[in-house]
Amino acid sequence: xxxxxxxxxxxxxxxxxxxxxxxxxxxxxxxxxxxxxxxxxxxxxxxxxxxxxxxxxxxxxxxxxxxxxxxxxxxxxxxxxxxxxxxxxxxxxxxxxxxxxxxxxxxxxxxxxxxxxxxxxxxxxxxxxxxxxxxxxxxxxxxxxxxxxxxxxxxxxxxxxxxxxxxxxxxxxxxxxxxxxxxxxxxxxxxxxxxxxxxxxxxxxxxxxxxxxxxxxxxxxxxxxxxxxxxxxxxxxxxxxxxxxxxxxxxxxxxxxxxxxxxxxxxxxxxxxxxxxxxxxxxxxxxxxxxxxxxxxxxxxxxxxxxxxxxxxxxxxxxxxxxxxxxxxxxxxxxxxxxxxxxxxxxxxxxxxxxxxxxxxxxxxxxxxxxxxxxxxxxxxxxxxxxxxxxxxxxxxxxxxxxxxxxx
Numbered sequence: 001x002x003x004x005x006x007x008x009x010x011x012x013x014x015x016x017x018x019x020x021x022x023x024x025x026x027x028x029x030x031x032x033x034x035x036x037x038x039x040x041x042x043x044x045x046x047x048x049x050x051x052x053x054x055x056x057x058x059x060x061x062x063x064x065x066x067x068x069x070x071x072x073x074x075x076x077x078x079x080x081x082x083x084x085x086x087x088x089x090x091x092x093x094x095x096x097x098x099x100x101x102x103x104x105x106x107x108x109x110x111x112x113x114x115x116x117x118x119x120x121x122x123x124x125x126x127x128x129x130x131x132x133x134x135x136x137x138x139x140x141x142x143x144x145x146x147x148x149x150x151x152x153x154x155x156x157x158x159x160x161x162x163x164x165x166x167x168x169x170x171x172x173x174x175x176x177x178x179x180x181x182x183x184x185x186x187x188x189x190x191x192x193x194x195x196x197x198x199x200x201x202x203x204x205x206x207x208x209x210x211x212x213x214x215x216x217x218x219x220x221x222x223x224x225x226x227x228x229x230x231x232x233x234x235x236x237x238x239x240x241x242x243x244x245x246x247x248x249x250x251x252x253x254x255x256x257x258x259x260x261x262x263x264x265x266x267x268x269x270x271x272x273x274x275x276x277x278x279x280x281x282x283x284x285x286x287x288x289x290x291x292x293x294x295x296x297x298x299x300x301x302x303x304x305x306x307x308x309x310x311x312x313x314x315x316x317x318x319x320x321x322x323x324x325x326x327x328x329x330x331x332x333x334x335x336x337x338x339x340x341x342x343x344x345x346x347x348x349x350x351x352x353x354x355x356x357x358x359x360x361x362x363x364x365x366x367x368x369x370x371x372x373x374x375x376x377x378x379x380x381x382x383x384x385x386x387x388x389x390x391x392x393x394x395x396x397x398x399x400x401x402x403x404x405x406x407x408x
Contacts (some may be wrong), residue, residue, distance in 0.1 A: 004288065005405065006176045007245040007252035010087025010238030011347050012079035012187075016050035016231055016334050019060075020082060024344075025351050028333055028359035029380050035214040035229045035335055038193055046202045048214035049193040050231035050335030065148075070112055070135045073144045075234035075340075076103060076189035080145045084185065087238040088250065091150060099151035100181040102172040103142040103236075104164025104188035106339035106394075111194040112136050141189055145236075153181050161394025162302075162336070163261075164188050165235060165343025166402055170259035172239050182244040187343035189234035192336070198230055204269065206306060218336075219363035220303035220329035221310050221371050228304045231335025235343035237350070254350045255405045257387075258289025264397025271309055271393060275316030278302075278391065281399035282320045285389065289403040293321045296403075297385035298358055300349040302393045303329025304336055313391065314371040326383065328352075328376045332362030342392030346402050349390040353406040357382045 013020060016034035017027025027034065034050045041047040057066035057074035066074055080101075084090055116132045119125070134140060139157040146155045154175060160167040165188025172186035192198075201207045208217035208227040218229040245252060262284065264277035271278065286293060302313055317324040330348050337344060352358055357380045364377035390402045 004177060005242060005255040005257045006173050007240045007242055008237050008254045008256055008350055009240050009245055009250045009252050010083035011253060011350060012083030012236040013344060013347055014052055014075040014079045015233040015344055016052055018053060019055060028330055031360035031362050033215040033218060033333055033362045035217055037214055041195060041198050044195060044198050046198055046207045046209060047211060050229055051193050052232055068131055068135055069144060071191045072189045073141045076141050076145055077148050079234040079236040080185055083236040083238045084149060094183055096151045098153055098182040100153035100175050100184040101142045101146045101151060102156045102168045102184055102186045103145060104158050104168035104339050104343060105138045105141050106159060106161050106164055106190050110196050114194060114196055145185060160398040161396055162338045163342050163392040163394040163398040163400040164339035165341060166346060166392035166400035169237060169343060169346055169402055170261060170400060173256050173259055176239060176241045182241055184239045185236060186239055187236035188340045190337045190339035191232035192230040192338055193232050216363055218305045218332050220305045220332050220361055221367055221375050222364050223366045223368040225305045225307060227306055229335040231337040233337040233340045233344050235340060235347045237347060252407045254353050254407050256402060257405045258285045258403035260284030260288055260401045262399045266397050269395050271312040273312060275312040277397055277399045278313055278316035278393055279319040281401045282316060285401035285403045291387060296387050296389055297325050298352060298388040299325055299327045300345050300390040301327050301329040302391045303331050305331060311370060314373050317373060324373050326358055326374045326376050326381060328358050329361045342400060346390045349388050349404055353385055353388050353404055356385055
């Protein structure tokens, strides 16, 4: 056990596979895509996405609270409450001044902005809600979680595009290692299932266009992949200093052992074609954890299902690992929730270690021959695992890698 480890004592998830950790995990094990036609995207070139099913903020959080929340913040609150409950923490069991919140977002959620912009375009400026900015600016996701949990430690939002959730966890670990906090509630949230993101990403050529087969659209590492699928979701982990977790008899799900970050410094949207920045972040994370590449038993890949990203990530893994361990990519099932993805996938990595089984990559039917990886597909793969890595990469060449160690 390294002195630089922190304990993962709580997990919370809101994903297109369902609300809650159990629903998400069972959905991943089934290896089925959650993508479907979305009525609110009707008339757009890409009219499908991965929505969180049966997510009703009013039912989950109460009508008064949900009224002021953006969907992104509502999902974060639900995931945070589950994670804190899972950790056995809450009011009276912690010093609120020693509890921090660090959440990652990309754009938060644009649904509310779209509605307000429409009012402005129609000449109805006096109808614009005074809550339009307070409910939508990115920092309010962490702010709302802090208020809901009544914790008064450092409260931060980080934004590194699709790496945001992983960056938040790495930042939270640093707060614990420096002694600034005893507990940090950390993760990410995003909702991309609205018209502006759908139109913009389509124009960029980033989205799959399989409108005739939404469920088969997200296919990481597949030879026929043609882009990612918009999604929404939130993942929150409770991280604790080891001494704090031990003092209260907590049983960790896993340990966050290392974190590495880098910038490609190459292109504003495309990854470095040789995966240079991703490989550097991965090497940094392993070095931070004090482990060798051969110690890693599993990689939860960023795996977006775009031609360039999947190929670059595969090259990065081949650079760092002489023989890469088994890989999975949960975006085949859950789609791409941008700022929420890195945290959701980190939680899935923790579950993989805890359950000692790797969920399959949905829709992988014919692996790209240029991607020389052992990608788990078709069925879950039981495997003894002690160490696993979770990758997250984003626009601007942002790279964040987390190393987790099994609790037993």
